[in-house]
Amino acid sequence: MNTDQLMTLAVNKNGFIFDPENGISYTVNETGLFILQQMQKGQQEQEIIASLCEEYEVLPDQVRSDLEHYCAMLKSLNLVED
Amino acid sequence: MQNLNLSHLNITVAVSGLKTGDNPQPGVPVIRSIRTAGFKGKIVGFVYDAMESGIYLDCIADEVYQMPYPSTGAEPFLMRLDYILSKTKIDVIIPTLDSEVPIYIRLEKELKERGIHTFLPTEEQFNLRDKIKLAQFFPPKGIDIPKTHILQSADGITKLKDELEFPVIVKGRLYEAYKASNISEAYKHFNDLAAKWGLPIILQEIIDGDEFNIVIVGDGKGKCLGMVPQRKLVITDKGKGFGGVVVKNPSLESYAEKVIAALSWRGPCELEIIKGEDGKFYLIEINPRFPAWVRLAEGSGQNQPAATVLLALGEKLDTLPAFRPGTLFIRHAEDLISDISLLGDISVNGELIRTKEEK
Numbered sequence: 001m002n003t004d005q006l007m008t009l010a011v012n013k014n015g016f017i018f019d020p021e022n023g024i025s026y027t028v029n030e031t032g033l034f035i036l037q038q039m040q041k042g043q044q045e046q047e048i049i050a051s052l053c054e055e056y057e058v059l060p061d062q063v064r065s066d067l068e069h070y071c072a073m074l075k076s077l078n079l080v081e082d
Numbered sequence: 083m084q085n086l087n088l089s090h091l092n093i094t095v096a097v098s099g100l101k102t103g104d105n106p107q108p109g110v111p112v113i114r115s116i117r118t119a120g121f122k123g124k125i126v127g128f129v130y131d132a133m134e135s136g137i138y139l140d141c142i143a144d145e146v147y148q149m150p151y152p153s154t155g156a157e158p159f160l161m162r163l164d165y166i167l168s169k170t171k172i173d174v175i176i177p178t179l180d181s182e183v184p185i186y187i188r189l190e191k192e193l194k195e196r197g198i199h200t201f202l203p204t205e206e207q208f209n210l211r212d213k214i215k216l217a218q219f220f221p222p223k224g225i226d227i228p229k230t231h232i233l234q235s236a237d238g239i240t241k242l243k244d245e246l247e248f249p250v251i252v253k254g255r256l257y258e259a260y261k262a263s264n265i266s267e268a269y270k271h272f273n274d275l276a277a278k279w280g281l282p283i284i285l286q287e288i289i290d291g292d293e294f295n296i297v298i299v300g301d302g303k304g305k306c307l308g309m310v311p312q313r314k315l316v317i318t319d320k321g322k323g324f325g326g327v328v329v330k331n332p333s334l335e336s337y338a339e340k341v342i343a344a345l346s347w348r349g350p351c352e353l354e355i356i357k358g359e360d361g362k363f364y365l366i367e368i369n370p371r372f373p374a375w376v377r378l379a380e381g382s383g384q385n386q387p388a389a390t391v392l393l394a395l396g397e398k399l400d401t402l403p404a405f406r407p408g409t410l411f412i413r414h415a416e417d418l419i420s421d422i423s424l425l426g427d428i429s430v431n432g433e434l435i436r437t438k439e440e441k
Contacts, residue, residue: 010408020329020330020408021330022292022313022331022357023292023294023312023313023315023326024292024313025327
């Protein structure tokens, strides 16, 4: 997954995201913020799943589809590419 | 580069366009930015109407003078200016209204003879950015603009009816633009705008995409001394941006640099640009003066009005300081409380000299 665009986002600790390139802003919840932060650290899908499992004490199967859904949304917003 | 400091200047700067409110002119924000740079000299406001609200704001203009409309010609304009010069010296004028910029350009020599400096484009540069010239001048230089039709009569709409794809934007030559969703709305807007601002009327294709506005000071040799791009976040029903955020987009900046280089623009201006869904940038308009949101430039670290004062005085400035993306502006309106005597002064005498207490 290409996360170049994601790396340019300004992410604040409350989940307010600002894209300085086009001026668009977004809000994400706590989990969404956690995933974005892992992506900005350069983690790939499997690593993010592992991080989520550790942080929220859940099993990989419980987060996999939600993460896929989240990534699809990021793709539709042109924030990540395949 | 450090931000600009004008505290050493003991001069008088005149600025026009003091109306604020729902359709604000750029004069008040230009003055605020100059004062923010530490300017301690005198500010003179030029107004056309006693109800321009900036007249009644404290700490804006030390003196206000009513000016004749630019359409009355150079002679009454210079006569009025000479009268004002008998009351106060003026070192720099920053005009902020589209309709008055040409007269200041044409009178550059006469102004200089009176010790007044400006930092404005040449008449040729000014004319090339005219809405009716954009479609001819820019596309051959690789700068796309939306499909545009220049109409001298309403019959032109009928002739174009098979070609037009509604909605379209109907624009007056100098001011105002309305969206027309069908041919009868196009006629209505044509007639309203023609009655108000004269001919021709411009019909322009609507490009769907992200709209950006950029405030720029060009050096007159093809380079941008300063540039601050913003995306509007709050738009009023009149299409005015009442909120916006500074963006950092290298391809947008390169595009804007190309526009300024094509014109060799000198002085302040505002570009309106859309990034279409096809990923291409389109030039919508070039306004030949600071926009009313110019304080965003100062707020983001690039005080363009202060730079313009120095440039008018002949100072050589290199590139202005970098701006901070993410800087936000929100415009708000508030009621000013004043005394009727101030309105009396400006209405009857055409001038208002504020005492120390009134300032």
